[in-house]
Amino acid sequence: MHGWRRARLTERTKETATGRTLTFEVPHWPGHLPGQHVDVRLTADDGYQAVRSYSLAAPADAGGDRIELGVQAAFGGEVSPYLADDLPVGAEVEVMGPLGGWFVWTPQDRGPLLLIAGGSGVVPVMAMLRARAASASGDPCTLLYSVRAPDEVWYATELDAVAEGVRVRRLYTRTAPEGSRRPAGRITADDLLGMPPPTDTRCYVCGPTAFVEHVGELLLAAGYGPDRIRTERFG
Template sequence: MARAAVSRRLTWRAATLQEVRAETGSAHTLVFEVPGWAGHLPGQHVDVRLTAEDGYSTERSYSIASAFSDRDDLVELTVQRIPDGEVSPYLVDVLQPGMRVELRGPVGGWFVWRPADTAPVLLVAGGSGVVPLMAMIRARAEAAVRVPFRLVYSTRTPEDVLYADELRRRALEDRGLDVTVVYTRRVPDGHGRPPGRLTAADLAEWGWPPDFEPSVFVCGPTGFVEAAADLLTDAGHEPQRIKTERFGGTDA
């Protein structure tokens, strides 16, 4: 139909789960195959819709974890199980390779990093807020650009670190990428910094100074994002250069 051909509205499409990777005890990365996937920017998200046999349906938004590659039609989502959640326990515990869900996306044009951007980048993650920031780190490597990146990642314990092995590897191999993990409850053996919330001193030591005019991306739970954004503006970062993405206290 000609009308359908010119319509640029977004619609739901089928996605087949191809592979599952356990990231932590409560988070899995789900690799979906989406035929004809036209690409996405790091920081964009997709909506996932589940429909029960009785027709009841519900949807949630998830950040895309993977960088787009034109070599395949894969989209990776990292989903943290929220025990009382409606959607995440199904995605983490029930969905098996070969099963399908509906996806709508990619969407969101605000909280995105573009490989053509030349400003240094500071990524500040709280918990599973690291997911879209990981997509940016992966997209930087995929595009083979040398824009300096720093990730400051706040999480509870060493067991809660998402992408731990990959972050360790990239910190060594991806030139111009620095990774710092800040633990709020318990630190690994031999770690110098005592456990505690992200502070101004952490951001001063591991982030970029405001004079470098970095692009700053902050993602995490609402309270974390507001606290981190305040620390950054107090340190002299221009609010216009700080992009934030919150996920509420609800089933994410």
């Protein structure tokens, strides 16, 4: 890991009403692993600085200097609303990273893959899915994606066209779409029925702290070993 690097915003993509993908050009970026994150530092004209962490949404661009970050604008937040909507394209911030070596997946990690994400917690999970697609892995993969309502799904179009061998289930906690067989509600043990068997399955769980703790308990109760479960939490 190196020190702070200049990062220039080149593109902003709307994912949800408050969620954005921000694409930055970072000269001499050293690369990263799916699941890692960076620290972003903003400096005001008066010298005041604020630092926040954001997950990388895509695997490393081979030999390139491009990174994608997922930013969820938090109501009343100091940094995320500015990054999500106000930082001008072409403007620069500073980034440090890549950071984190626990919540990562690479194509060399063989065996069934169970990804469970809550809300914007799908961002690092998406980096894993994209890396898996690029590697043409034949191992089975399942994504359980929990969101409050259909309009809060990140990467909706891409998830509708995931690579062969990937199963995606969307779980709605407040408002389920018309015709949905599963009523709205938090994830339960029943939602784990039919998932890849505990033996040899790698589990990655990302989302708000309460969500991650709840899912972790469900996985343990279902027989998934603690050594097979990796978590990333926020909030």
